[in-house]
Amino acid sequence: MALVTKAPFRVGQKEIHLPNFTLTLLRMANQPPTSATFLVPLSLNKLDLRDYLYHAYNLRVLSVRSYIIQSKVAPTRPKSQARNWNRPQAQKRMTVEMERPFVWPDTPDDLEPWNHETREKTRAAQEEFQKTASRDADTRPDAGERKSLREQAKELLEGKERWKPVVGGSRGGRRR
Amino acid sequence: MPPNMHCTQSSHLLTALLTPTRTTTSPPAFLLPAFAQTSPFSSSTPCSARKDHNRNRGVSALRHTGLGKNQRLSVRLSNLPQPVLDPLRRSVVKVDENHGLWGFFPKERTRISTPEESNMHGRAWTVQELRGKDWDDLHRLWWVCVREKNRIATTEVERKRLGGRFGMYGDHESGQRVAEVKGTMRCIKFVLTERWYAWENAREAGMEDPEVDLYADVEGGERAYLPQEEGEETLSLGSEDDARTDPTQRLPPPVESTVSSEARVRV
Numbered sequence: 247m248a249l250v251t252k253a254p255f256r257v258g259q260k261e262i263h264l265p266n267f268t269l270t271l272l273r274m275a276n277q278p279p280t281s282a283t284f285l286v287p288l289s290l291n292k293l294d295l296r297d298y299l300y301h302a303y304n305l306r307v308l309s310v311r312s313y314i315i316q317s318k319v320a321p322t323r324p325k326s327q328a329r330n331w332n333r334p335q336a337q338k339r340m341t342v343e344m345e346r347p348f349v350w351p352d353t354p355d356d357l358e359p360w361n362h363e364t365r366e367k368t369r370a371a372q373e374e375f376q377k378t379a380s381r382d383a384d385t386r387p388d389a390g391e392r393k394s395l396r397e398q399a400k401e402l403l404e405g406k407e408r409w410k411p412v413v414g415g416s417r418g419g420r421r422r
Numbered sequence: 423m424p425p426n427m428h429c430t431q432s433s434h435l436l437t438a439l440l441t442p443t444r445t446t447t448s449p450p451a452f453l454l455p456a457f458a459q460t461s462p463f464s465s466s467t468p469c470s471a472r473k474d475h476n477r478n479r480g481v482s483a484l485r486h487t488g489l490g491k492n493q494r495l496s497v498r499l500s501n502l503p504q505p506v507l508d509p510l511r512r513s514v515v516k517v518d519e520n521h522g523l524w525g526f527f528p529k530e531r532t533r534i535s536t537p538e539e540s541n542m543h544g545r546a547w548t549v550q551e552l553r554g555k556d557w558d559d560l561h562r563l564w565w566v567c568v569r570e571k572n573r574i575a576t577t578e579v580e581r582k583r584l585g586g587r588f589g590m591y592g593d594h595e596s597g598q599r600v601a602e603v604k605g606t607m608r609c610i611k612f613v614l615t616e617r618w619y620a621w622e623n624a625r626e627a628g629m630e631d632p633e634v635d636l637y638a639d640v641e642g643g644e645r646a647y648l649p650q651e652e653g654e655e656t657l658s659l660g661s662e663d664d665a666r667t668d669p670t671q672r673l674p675p676p677v678e679s680t681v682s683s684e685a686r687v688r689v
Binding site: 263264265266268269270271272273279282285299302303304305344346347348349350351352353354357359360361362365366368369370 | 564572
C-alpha cells in the first residue's frame with residue numbers, strides 16, 4: 247500500500263468522513279486512452295472528484311470536465327391508462343485527463359459464463375408467448391397452425407388419413 | 423496539394439489510390455471505371471476558395487492574439503501529422519500495472535466479473551464484531567466497501583451494455599453482493615453512532631457530576647476525576663435492601679418452626 251503523500255493540488259480544510267456515494271467508470275467508445283469518464287452524484291464538483299481520485303485511487307488527474315445530461319419527461323407507468331408524467335433525475339458525468347494512459351480489458355470472447363444464449367432464447371420464447379396471450383392476438387394469424395391445417399387437409403384429400411371424430415367436443419380434445 | 427485543386431478531382435484520386443502505401447492493396451474491380459474516366463464528374467466550374475490576403479484575420483489587439491514579431495510556428499502545412507484511422511495499425515498502449523483505474527475492475531483484471539465470481543463473497547460484518555474495532559479500522563473498512571461498490575457499479579453498467587436486447591445473467595449475484603457491502607456499511611455507522619451516544623451521555627453526566635472536571639488538562643498533569651472524601655455530609659438514601667446487604671450487621675436469627683410436634687405424622 248503506497249504511503250499517503252501530500253497532494254499536488256490545494257486540499258480543502260473540511261474533512262469528509264464516511265461519504266456514501268458511488269462512482270461508476272464508463273466505457274466511452276471514441277475517447278483517447280488518457281481520458282476516463284465517470285458517472286458521479288449530482289452534488290459532486292470537479293474539485294471533489296480530483297480529491298477523491300487522488301486519495302481513494304492514487305490517481306492524479308490533470309484536468310476535469312463535467313456535464314449534466316437532463317432526462318426526458320417520462321410516464322411513471324408507460325403501459326397503463328393512468329400515466330403520471332415526471333422527469334427522472336439528471337445524470338452528471340465527469341471526464342478526467344490522466345498522466346498515464348489506461349486501456350480497458352478486452353470484451354470476453356465467450357459469453358457462456360453469463361448464459362447469454364440461454365437468456366436470449368428464453369426471452370424470445372417469452373415474447374412469442376406474450377404475443378399469443380395479448381389482447382390483440384386475434385389480429386395476428388398463427389402461421390404454424392395454418393401450415394398444419396393445410397398439411398392435414400392435403401393428407402385427407404389424398405386419402406392418406408381418414409377423418410376421425412374428435413373426442414372432447416368443439417374445444418378440441420384428443421383424437422381416438 | 424496545390425491550393426486550386428480539389429480533393430475529389432480524379433487525378434488526385436488516382437495518385438492517392440495507386441501510390442504504394444504501407445499495405446499495398448489493389449483497387450476492387452468495380453472501381454476500375456473511375457480510373458478510366460479522365461474528365462471531371464461535375465460539369466460546373468470548380469469553385470475553389472480564394473486565398474485570403476488578410477494576415478490579421480481573427481487577430482485581436484485587445485486579447486493579444488496572433489503571432490509575435492519574430493515568432494515562428496513549428497508546424498507547416500506540408501508536414502502535418504496524419505491520424506492513423508485503422509485501429510489495427512495503431513501502436514499498442516502499455517498500461518501501468520499500478521494504475522489507479524484498476525480499482526474499478528475485478529481482481530482478475532477482466533472487463534466484467536462472471537456471476538460465479540460475483541457470488542464468491544462472504545456475509546456482512548455484524549455489529550458485535552465491529553464494536554471491538556477502533557476509529558481508524560472502521561474508516562478503513564468503510565473505504566474498502568466504497569471501492570467495492572464502485573467496482574460492482576462499473577461491472578453492472580458494462581454488463582448491461584454488453585447484454586444487448588436480451589441481457590446477460592449476473593443481476594441477482596451482483597445485487598446480493600452489494601447488499602452485503604451495504605450491510606457492512608450500515609453496521610459501521612451503527613457502531614459509530616452508538617459510541618457517540620455513549621460519549622455524549624458520559625459528557626453530560628460529567629458536566630453535572632461534581633467529582634469530574636471536564637476542563638482538566640490531562641496531558642498537563644491535572645486530574646479529571648477528583649473523588650470527594652466520605653464525611654457526615656454524605657446522604658444515605660435508605661432502601662429495603664440496606665439491612666440485607668450491609669456486611670457489618672450479623673446474620674438474622676433463623677426462623678423457629680411454629681408448627682407443633684403434634685402435627686407430625688405418626689408412624
